Amino acid sequence: MLVIGGGPAGSTAAGMLAQRGFRxxxxxxxxxxxxxxxxxxxxxNLPLFEQFGVANEVRAIGIEKWAAxxxxxxxxxxxxxxxxxxxxxxxxxAYQVRRSELDTILIRRxxxxxxxxxxGCRAEDVEFAGEGRGVRVVAxxxxxxxxxxxxxxxxxxxGRDTFLGNRLHSKRRNKKxxxxxxxxxxxxxRRHPGKREGNISIFWFDHGWFWFIPxxxxxxxxxxxxxxxxxxxxxxxxxxxxxxxxxxxxxxxxVLEGASLAGEVQATGNYSYTCDRSCGGNYFLVGDxxxxxxxVFSSGVMLxxxxxxxxxDAIESCLREPALAASARxxxxxxxxxxxxxxxxxxxASRIRPCARCFSARETLCGCRKRCYHCLPATFxxxxxxxxxxxxxxxCIT
Ligand SMILES: Cc1cc2nc3c(=O)[nH]c(=O)nc-3n(C[C@H](O)[C@H](O)[C@H](O)COP(=O)(O)OP(=O)(O)OC[C@H]3O[C@@H](n4cnc5c(N)ncnc54)[C@H](O)[C@@H]3O)c2cc1C
Numbered sequence: 225m226l227v228i229g230g231g232p233a234g235s236t237a238a239g240m241l242a243q244r245g246f247r248x249x250x251x252x253x254x255x256x257x258x259x260x261x262x263x264x265x266x267x268x269n270l271p272l273f274e275q276f277g278v279a280n281e282v283r284a285i286g287i288e289k290w291a292a293x294x295x296x297x298x299x300x301x302x303x304x305x306x307x308x309x310x311x312x313x314x315x316x317x318a319y320q321v322r323r324s325e326l327d328t329i330l331i332r333r334x335x336x337x338x339x340x341x342x343x344g345c346r347a348e349d350v351e352f353a354g355e356g357r358g359v360r361v362v363a364x365x366x367x368x369x370x371x372x373x374x375x376x377x378x379x380x381x382x383g384r385d386t387f388l389g390n391r392l393h394s395k396r397r398n399k400k401x402x403x404x405x406x407x408x409x410x411x412x413x414r415r416h417p418g419k420r421e422g423n424i425s426i427f428w429f430d431h432g433w434f435w436f437i438p439x440x441x442x443x444x445x446x447x448x449x450x451x452x453x454x455x456x457x458x459x460x461x462x463x464x465x466x467x468x469x470x471x472x473x474x475x476x477x478x479v480l481e482g483a484s485l486a487g488e489v490q491a492t493g494n495y496s497y498t499c500d501r502s503c504g505g506n507y508f509l510v511g512d513x514x515x516x517x518x519x520v521f522s523s524g525v526m527l528x529x530x531x532x533x534x535x536x537d538a539i540e541s542c543l544r545e546p547a548l549a550a551s552a553r554x555x556x557x558x559x560x561x562x563x564x565x566x567x568x569x570x571x572x573a574s575r576i577r578p579c580a581r582c583f584s585a586r587e588t589l590c591g592c593r594k595r596c597y598h599c600l601p602a603t604f605x606x607x608x609x610x611x612x613x614x615x616x617x618x619x620c621i622t
Pocket of ligand 1: 228229230231232233234251252253254260261262263264265266345346347348381382383384385387405447492510511512513518519521522523524525526528
């Protein structure tokens with residue numbers, strides 16, 4: 225088996241397949257630890273960490289996140305949604321993590337479980353031998369040499385690089401849902417005291433919304449998700465632009481008063497996309513390599529790991545019961561399409577505005593929350609479990 229990409233999806237897929245006795249090579253173009261955005265996890269991540277055998281290590285690097293709060297741009301009114309308040313009470317919290325640390329834990333675990341891990345190795349080309357007859361991948365190493373890999377199955381976990389989606393011309397952008405993000409880490413940001421310290425805060429403002437994610441080591445990740453056209457108005461450095469953007473949101477500027485930037489300000493387009501096909505005769509796309517929805521749900525790492533487990537199951541079924549391979553692939557594809565469709569339908573992040581109900585009387589909040597849950601049919605992702613999602617679902621979109 226060959227896995228391209230050593231983020232959460234690739235490391236999980238490689239580790240799971242190796243654990244089941246398959247020979248697995250994982251190619252990662254970078255070297256861990258490396259920076260990655262996407263630090264806020266969901267409660268549904270925790271069973272996946274248990275299953276992968278990394279729960280204790282993740283606990284050691286994470287800060288507990290019990291709730292998400294939404295802050296009104298005009299008057300700073302707040303509404304908090306606790307995970308414990310949702311229907312499934314079995315998962316009352318999640319973690320905020322530095323991705324450099326989380327992703328290192330995951331890739332090392334893949335190696336421990338028996339996958340051969342090659343860092344500094346970038347997959348460049350792919351050739352398919354034909355339905356069910358394997359795949360050949362050429363990769364470049366950092367010393368300028370290249371090497372070729374032949375495998376029975378290829379798992380593309382290359383994230384937003386979309387290695388196969390690009391080569392198979394199957395990547396479709398969602399034109400209605402393009403947004404961009406600009407972000408950095410701060411030290412010295414003001415946090416909630418006690419148990420609420422690790423909660424995520426979402427601040428709306430005129431051009432989109434901000435995340436405020438406290439990390440365990442005292443740093444805070446702050447990012448703005450905005451319309452690309454707002455980003456295009458930039459005439460100063462990225463850093464100046466980011467600080468000026470923060471100044472447009474007084475409740476956020478207040479908690480960042482006296483805080484300092486810790487590192488570079490980065491910007492990225494996060495145009496939403498999905499690939500036409502999640503799998504073929506000898507390949508599977510997992511995580512962001514298949515689809516990227518929107519950071520608003522903090523769902524990326526969970527979706528990446530869920531889809532990796534599903535790919536490992538599907539590959540095992542294909543190999544152990546070849547007669548059932550087609551149905552295993554169909555099952556995988558159905559599952560991959562199901563989740564993102566619901567999230568896409570209810571995200572459209574830049575159009576989200578705080579629902580008046582969410583910021584008004586408590587008695588109407590309950591009704592709002594209930595309707596919001598109804599907007600999110602239980603998918604394979606267990607979307608119902610995301611108590612916090614109710615703040616973002618359809619009845620909150622204006
Ligand atoms: C602005 C922003 C904010 C986000 N916030 C959150 C959040 O709060 N919570 C959350 O859960 N998610 C968040 N996400 C999404 C999250 O970052 C991703 O969904 C998640 O990282 C997907 O994991 P992955 O393993 O599929 O891809 P990645 O984590 O991107 O891993 C892909 C890996 O493949 C490697 N690679 C790529 N191409 C090649 C190649 N050709 N050869 C070898 N290696 C290759 C890359 O170096 C990388 O290590 C956010 C995303 C954005 C853009």
